[in-house]
Amino acid sequence: MATQAATPERRRRHRASGRQHHSPLGLVLPAVLAVTVGIWAASIQRFENGGVATGGQWVLGVVTAVVIGVLAFGLGRIQHALPRELRALAYGVLTAVTIGFLTSLAEGSVLRAAGIGVAVGAAVGLVMFYYYYTHE
Structure with a gap:
Protein backbone atom coordinates (compact mmCIF):
# COMPACT_ATOMS: atom_id res chain seq x y z
CA MET A 1 0.00 0.00 0.00
CA ALA A 2 1.44 3.36 -0.98
CA THR A 3 1.60 6.13 1.55
CA GLN A 4 2.04 9.79 0.93
CA ALA A 5 5.34 11.21 2.06
CA ALA A 6 5.34 14.27 4.24
CA THR A 7 6.59 17.27 2.33
CA PRO A 8 8.78 19.81 4.05
CA GLU A 9 7.23 23.17 4.85
CA ARG A 10 8.12 25.84 2.35
CA ARG A 11 8.36 29.44 3.32
CA ARG A 12 8.29 32.37 1.00
CA ARG A 13 11.43 34.37 0.87
CA HIS A 14 11.40 38.11 0.72
CA ARG A 15 12.64 39.69 -2.43
CA ALA A 16 16.24 40.73 -2.69
CA SER A 17 15.22 44.39 -2.56
CA GLY A 18 14.67 44.08 1.19
CA ARG A 19 11.17 45.48 0.90
CA GLN A 20 8.82 43.90 3.39
CA HIS A 21 5.12 43.33 2.76
CA HIS A 22 2.80 44.33 5.61
CA SER A 23 -0.63 42.79 5.95
CA PRO A 24 -3.68 45.00 6.43
CA LEU A 25 -4.21 43.31 9.80
CA GLY A 26 -0.95 44.88 10.99
CA LEU A 27 -2.57 48.28 10.54
CA VAL A 28 -6.11 47.44 11.59
CA LEU A 29 -5.35 45.85 14.97
CA PRO A 30 -3.28 48.78 16.36
CA ALA A 31 -5.88 51.22 15.02
CA VAL A 32 -8.78 49.39 16.68
CA LEU A 33 -6.81 49.11 19.92
CA ALA A 34 -5.93 52.82 19.80
CA VAL A 35 -9.50 53.95 19.17
CA THR A 36 -10.83 51.67 21.91
CA VAL A 37 -8.34 52.88 24.52
CA GLY A 38 -8.81 56.52 23.46
CA ILE A 39 -12.59 56.33 23.82
CA TRP A 40 -12.19 54.47 27.10
CA ALA A 41 -9.86 57.16 28.51
CA ALA A 42 -12.15 59.99 27.41
CA SER A 43 -15.23 58.26 28.84
CA ILE A 44 -13.53 57.68 32.19
CA GLN A 45 -12.82 61.40 32.43
CA ARG A 46 -16.33 62.24 31.30
CA PHE A 47 -17.95 60.06 33.97
CA GLU A 48 -15.63 61.49 36.63
CA ASN A 49 -16.73 65.05 35.70
CA GLY A 50 -20.45 64.42 36.00
CA GLY A 51 -21.14 63.38 32.41
CA VAL A 52 -20.35 66.70 30.76
CA ALA A 53 -18.12 66.47 27.69
CA THR A 54 -15.28 68.98 27.54
CA GLY A 55 -12.49 69.69 25.10
CA GLY A 56 -9.89 68.40 27.53
CA GLN A 57 -11.50 64.99 27.52
CA TRP A 58 -11.38 64.87 23.73
CA VAL A 59 -7.73 65.91 23.72
CA LEU A 60 -6.92 63.25 26.31
CA GLY A 61 -8.71 60.61 24.23
CA VAL A 62 -6.95 61.60 21.00
CA VAL A 63 -3.49 61.81 22.59
CA THR A 64 -4.01 58.47 24.34
CA ALA A 65 -5.16 56.87 21.08
CA VAL A 66 -2.17 58.20 19.15
CA VAL A 67 0.38 57.09 21.76
CA ILE A 68 -1.08 53.59 22.18
CA GLY A 69 -1.51 53.22 18.42
CA VAL A 70 2.10 54.18 17.70
CA LEU A 71 3.43 51.87 20.41
CA ALA A 72 1.30 48.93 19.24
CA PHE A 73 2.18 49.53 15.59
CA GLY A 74 5.89 49.77 16.42
CA LEU A 75 5.78 46.59 18.46
CA GLY A 76 4.01 44.82 15.63
CA ARG A 77 6.76 45.87 13.20
CA ILE A 78 9.67 44.65 15.35
CA GLN A 79 8.11 41.61 17.02
CA HIS A 80 9.59 39.10 14.57
CA ALA A 81 13.10 40.29 15.33
Missing part, protein backbone atom coordinates in the same frame (compact mmCIF):
# COMPACT_ATOMS: atom_id res chain seq x y z
CA LEU A 82 12.68 39.57 19.05
CA PRO A 83 13.08 36.19 20.71
CA ARG A 84 9.87 34.78 22.14
CA GLU A 85 10.73 35.77 25.74
CA LEU A 86 11.28 39.43 24.87
CA ARG A 87 8.27 39.46 22.56
CA ALA A 88 6.01 38.17 25.34
CA LEU A 89 7.57 40.64 27.78
CA ALA A 90 6.98 43.53 25.37
CA TYR A 91 3.31 42.67 24.97
CA GLY A 92 2.98 42.30 28.75
CA VAL A 93 4.60 45.69 29.35
CA LEU A 94 2.40 47.40 26.75
CA THR A 95 -0.68 45.89 28.39
CA ALA A 96 0.52 46.79 31.90
CA VAL A 97 1.17 50.41 30.96
CA THR A 98 -2.20 50.73 29.23
CA ILE A 99 -4.23 49.18 32.05
CA GLY A 100 -2.26 51.06 34.72
CA PHE A 101 -2.87 54.37 32.94
CA LEU A 102 -6.59 53.71 32.56
CA THR A 103 -6.83 52.69 36.21
CA SER A 104 -5.08 55.87 37.30
CA LEU A 105 -7.59 57.94 35.31
CA ALA A 106 -10.41 56.39 37.33
CA GLU A 107 -9.04 58.17 40.43
CA GLY A 108 -7.29 55.09 41.69
CA SER A 109 -4.21 55.44 43.85
CA VAL A 110 -0.77 55.01 42.34
CA LEU A 111 -0.30 51.69 44.14
CA ARG A 112 -3.67 50.42 42.96
CA ALA A 113 -2.99 51.44 39.35
CA ALA A 114 0.50 49.92 39.43
CA GLY A 115 -0.74 46.71 41.09
CA ILE A 116 -3.57 46.15 38.63
CA GLY A 117 -1.32 47.05 35.69
CA VAL A 118 1.45 44.68 36.78
CA ALA A 119 -1.01 41.86 37.51
CA VAL A 120 -2.75 42.14 34.13
CA GLY A 121 0.55 42.68 32.31
CA ALA A 122 2.11 39.61 33.95
CA ALA A 123 -0.90 37.51 32.99
CA VAL A 124 -0.78 38.73 29.38
CA GLY A 125 2.98 38.17 29.26
CA LEU A 126 2.61 34.59 30.50
CA VAL A 127 -0.19 33.84 28.03
CA MET A 128 1.83 35.32 25.15
CA PHE A 129 4.92 33.36 26.17
CA TYR A 130 2.88 30.14 26.26
CA TYR A 131 1.41 30.93 22.85
CA TYR A 132 4.79 31.68 21.26
CA TYR A 133 6.42 28.67 22.95
CA THR A 134 3.82 26.26 21.63
CA HIS A 135 3.55 27.74 18.13
CA GLU A 136 7.21 28.12 17.19
